[in-house]
Amino acid sequence: MTISVIGIGLIGGSLAITLKENGFADTIIGVDANTESEHKALRRKIIDEALPLSEAFERSQLIILATPVDSMRELLPQILDQVEDQVVIDVGSTKELLLDRVKGHPKRQNFVATHPMAGTEYSGVEAAIPNLFDEKYTVFCDVEDSNPKAVELVEALYRSIPMKITYLDAKAHDIHTAYVSHISHISSYAIALPDLEKEKHEGRIFQLASTGLSATARLAKSAPDTWIPIFRQNRDNVLDVLDEHINTLSKFRTLLIKKDFEQFHELMEEANHIKKILE
């Protein structure tokens, strides 16, 4: 099968590597607004060819949309306008606004909305790696609006990686990703900023950065051009979860002020339950 990947960055590039390696794709065509990225992807043999969108489109049975989520909202309707029997998927971190955009499109059934839940703090084609997705979950959204044959093909694609599949409606997906991913990024940027400030004025901070900071500030390396569109599209959910997070921090703050370390201890024990779930 020939697959076109539009946007050859961390996610698109890593999918390209994996689907070529495992034989699900015979040929990967890359499409990227940045020709330097196309060249790098060719040199790294992540893609077999780089083509303009329209030509890539004609040659492919499956199109993977892997651009930042704001570009997806522009590109997806244009792509569906040209679809004959190709299957189109996106791999974005937000779903409600994207699906609103193609609601009622005559080719809506050819589109399957998916979100492979994996990533790193790095971005661009340089960041593409094999095995990024192994054994992780992909969320399929609103599958009832897609052609069952198309869904079946895309399920086969993700199972070939191999990934596990779960199904959510777009609204629930966007709330859940605010909890498990988007808030973590905001928190990380907010941990990094005062430390950078402190370092600038007094130095030494980063000499001492050990386990603590390298865990919680790691995501602060993430690319604003990827994440601003996500925060923009999922603003209301992110705000809800951010409020909840600030409230929890304020609760800790109050306990510190009151020196109520007994209650603080109880909350920490509760948080410890994350052990059972997070590897």
Added chain:
Amino acid sequence: MTISVIGIGLIGGSLAITLKENGFADTIIGVDANTESEHKALRRKIIDEALPLSEAFERSQLIILATPVDSMRELLPQILDQVEDQVVIDVGSTKELLLDRVKGHPKRQNFVATHPMAGTEYSGVEAAIPNLFDEKYTVFCDVEDSNPKAVELVEALYRSIPMKITYLDAKAHDIHTAYVSHISHISSYAIALPDLEKEKHEGRIFQLASTGLSATARLAKSAPDTWIPIFRQNRDNVLDVLDEHINTLSKFRTLLIKKDFEQFHELMEEANHIKKILE
């Protein structure tokens, strides 16, 4: 040299493994309030012998105090009361209150305050691992109050691991660790709690937990019995940094409310500078 390690947990146990492995210690004597921990440490051959404090003390040239920081404040003056020419070090995450406690003690010079900046989210003797400290920094505090010969011996100990050494006064140390370590732990507990709540009511959250959450919530696995004494002893600095962190988050919140994504983007770019520093 015979070294006693008091408190055979993540830090004490890992130091014991390393110092035995690299030959700095011929014999490691373990002392732990929990006899089950002593037995585990013996079975894992992390320690050569388990003895009560007073006997361990007589046999050792160097004593490493690696208990939770509240117990350190109790134990250190008692230990110094018995010191003849032994050298005593602590490896705790807070320094001001501990050093206040032994200020003016006739044997203060035999004590060297150190903080090897490394760790994991796990605790207890089960968590002790080799190579935990390799190439990380150890902070020496207020070395002018210690006997130069004692400082030299302890420098040799850390260099044997090998670790790099840096020097700070206790006050600066406690401020810096609030920034690079303590706030990260509070943030992590505060990220984990609403997710656990959401999971309890609606499920699915943890199926989707990917890079984001596993980075930022990892430290929420940490032991309250280790961390409550640290937060208690470093309360004022932790409160300052927590306030700063809540303010930064509130700034992000305001930008989301105002949909000022341009300013949001700028702050994220600023936070990206952490790339240059954090591995």
